[in-house]
Each structure stands twice: as structure tokens, then as C-alpha cells.
Amino acid sequence: MFKRNYPSTFISPLHPDSVRVNLIAAQLLPAVQRGLDIKKRHAIESKKQGSKSCGSQPQIAHLDGLDWEVFVMKNDGHAGAVSWSNGKILVFTGLLNRLETDAEIAAVLAHEIAHLVARHWSELIIYKKWCPYPLKVYFVRRLEIEADRMGMLIMAAAGFDPRIAPVAAEKLVGNDIYHPSGKKRARLLSRAKVMDEALELYREVMSAKAPETHSATGA
Ligand SMILES: [Zn+2]
Numbered sequence: 001m002f003k004r005n006y007p008s009t010f011i012s013p014l015h016p017d018s019v020r021v022n023l024i025a026a027q028l029l030p031a032v033q034r035g036l037d038i039k040k041r042h043a044i045e046s047k048k049q050g051s052k053s054c055g056s057q058p059q060i061a062h063l064d065g066l067d068w069e070v071f072v073m074k075n076d077g078h079a080g081a082v083s084w085s086n087g088k089i090l091v092f093t094g095l096l097n098r099l100e101t102d103a104e105i106a107a108v109l110a111h112e113i114a115h116l117v118a119r120h121w122s123e124l125i126i127y128k129k130w131c132p133y134p135l136k137v138y139f140v141r142r143l144e145i146e147a148d149r150m151g152m153l154i155m156a157a158a159g160f161d162p163r164i165a166p167v168a169a170e171k172l173v174g175n176d177i178y179h180p181s182g183k184k185r186a187r188l189l190s191r192a193k194v195m196d197e198a199l200e201l202y203r204e205v206m207s208a209k210a211p212e213t214h215s216a217t218g219a
Helices: 016-048 093-098 102-117 120-130 133-157 164-171 182-190 192-209
Strands: 069-073 081-083 088-092
Touching (some): 016 102, 016 133, 093 102, 133 182, 164 182
8 A cells, every 4th residue: 555655656666676675575584583593592591591581482383484575765855764573674765875784784674573573562552542652762761672682683683793683773872752862773783692692603603604715635
């Protein structure tokens, strides 16, 4: 419906920007399960050590059959992205103008994918409809922070350096009242425990990807 109502502002799927964001998303999507597995592993380890696991593990069966697609919409004044529960993600040109590298764009797309993995839309409906104002903002911001953390694991599992996630977050200053400030998001993502988990995954993925080296003697 959104696409039908604003057809002239959508960038062609063949435009280099559309191709670029879809290629990045195609790298992120197969990595979702691997990104969640490390959370499971850490939960099992902390259980073994006697500490209580925090939060339930998201299941991804609901993602089966989703028709993932990333659209780009012409709006240079909006440096953001939105997603729908059917797997459609919309990126505004303002975001692509502000971010430089594929890893920065991956951080934003991974955040949107994380919203879908964690089924945040169902909670959002409840919070926005039923919660009084200050409480509503508090709960929605918690979802944003959760999507940031989960997104950072997804990008790491896809082979994007997670240290770029706080850099990208800081560039997305002041989206709206429901998003914590870019500075706060960057600070939360840079916390040692959160970043170490993502870096561990990233290093595992990169070492598995690294080509074997052969030392040729006498050649
Ligand atoms: Zn979000």
C-alpha cells in the first residue's frame, strides 16, 4: 500500500543504491541463525556457571517464507529505515547519503532484521495503543536497544566488523522520541560485554573464511 501510494518516490530496483542495499541484506539474512546461536551458547555457559540467563532466545521459524526485500525511497532529509513484519525494509536516501561504508549500512539493516526476528511489531502495537505516554517511550526505547544489540550480532555473523555498529548509530542522531540518542546507542553498543560477544563471533566467522596459506619452499 505504501509503495502504491508513493510510486514516484521509490528508486528503481535496478538503481545501484537498490542493488547495493539488497546485496548487503543478502549477506545478513543467512547469518541470522549464527548470530542467535552465540547468544544461546552464552546462555548455556552462564547457566553452567550458575548465573541466571537473561531473556528468552528468539526463535526464527516465523521468518520462514518471508519475502525479504529492501526498497530505497527518495527522501534526502530522512536518515533512517523502517521495516514491516512481511520482510520488507525501506531505506531512505538520506541514510545512504549519511553513511559511507557497506558495514555502516549493514548495521542499520541488521537492526531492522533484528526487529523482525524478535517480533517487535506485536509489542509495539500494544505499547503504542495501551501504554500511557512516558511508559510507552520507555518500552519502545528498550526494543530499539534490543534490536541494536541483536543487529550487531547478526552483522558480525555475516562478516561485518561489529565495531562499525556504534559508529553508524552515532551518525543517526535524533531520529525521534522513540529512539535513544545516537550517542547513547553508540555507548551501549560499545560496552565491553556486548562488544566482546560480537567480536568473538566476528573473529570466528572471519577465521573460517580465511583462505589456507601455503608456504612454498624452493619455488
Ligand atoms: Zn528500530
